[in-house]
Amino acid sequence: MSVYSPRLRELVEGLRRLPGVGAKTAQRMALHLLQRDRDGARQLADALQRAVDGVGHCPECGLLTEEERCGLCASPQRRRTLLCVVESSADVFALEQATDFQGLYFVLGGALSPLDGIGPEELGLDRLQQRLEAGEVEEIILATNPTIEGEATAHYVQSLAAERGVRTTRIAHGVPMGGALEQVDQGTLSHAFMGRRDYEG
């Protein structure tokens, strides 16, 4: 017999759906909410429901949003000539927090992976092609992940851009700032070494 009542068990199981939350953490969360923060629990329930019901993807860039166009695509301040191609919405949030990039994004929602049935159409690359044909974009910044799939996707986008004579750049990969050389994996270190630049000091 479980000591949890059915609804408490349901709640613990629901919380375990969250990434990184195991049985013990889920129990602690459930008890915290029920014993000390029922308003928080109600607020979270509403927020989840509203997000699941409403949040889709920006039809222009693919960013998660419930609005007709996301805040970035709708902003008159952003430069529409620069287009940064990323795999996921999380990458957009990370870049917005870390950089002062003033252009727009194109969120693929993944990377090319033929064996998993993820081809150019699944990533909306036909829409990207149309956008390049429209002629507004002057530079594509490739910020897909430095994985086999991310590199293959970067190559594919580069070829689309080349067809239209659009300049393509790739964000730099190498030893992370503040990182110790000896702790960086071999692939990264090799890539950083090959990609060395002139240094004026």
Added chain:
Amino acid sequence: MSVYSPRLRELVEGLRRLPGVGAKTAQRMALHLLQRDRDGARQLADALQRAVDGVGHCPECGLLTEEERCGLCASPQRRRTLLCVVESSADVFALEQATDFQGLYFVLGGALSPLDGIGPEELGLDRLQQRLEAGEVEEIILATNPTIEGEATAHYVQSLAAERGVRTTRIAHGVPMGGALEQVDQGTLSHAFMGRRDYEG
């Protein structure tokens, strides 16, 4: 301007109400749910709503439950002569997982703390007194936390029990002073439970 859409921001804020969840973790959770597990998000929203609406306290022992009596109090298998007094429902779950205790519990919902306005009535100790007067209980096991408030509460309950001539024991071995019962590992907790001693107050 935030890059989060309003509903995404609400969701991230809702998730931050969970204990131990900061801004970065909340964002990771929100994106995971929206991008990869919308069923999980719906399930969690429902579970939260149902738990908040339905889960209260067992009128007999104070354990969190939405049922008329909790599963423990309702069970014909439990020995009604043994009553283990704990501060919270979390302690019941911890003891049930760690020990083979076959008695019942009495969940105080806290510990005596006069400065915070928490006296015997706030903890339902008048109900405990009535229960002792009913004469069914033969042993009270004090499993309040080894904190100043928990010890004061143990003393108080011991005096109630002594008035009725009911034997009182206190779990003691291995529980670190100043520690919270629910955070103790199962082995230590089991040991402490087995090694309980007569308690004179």
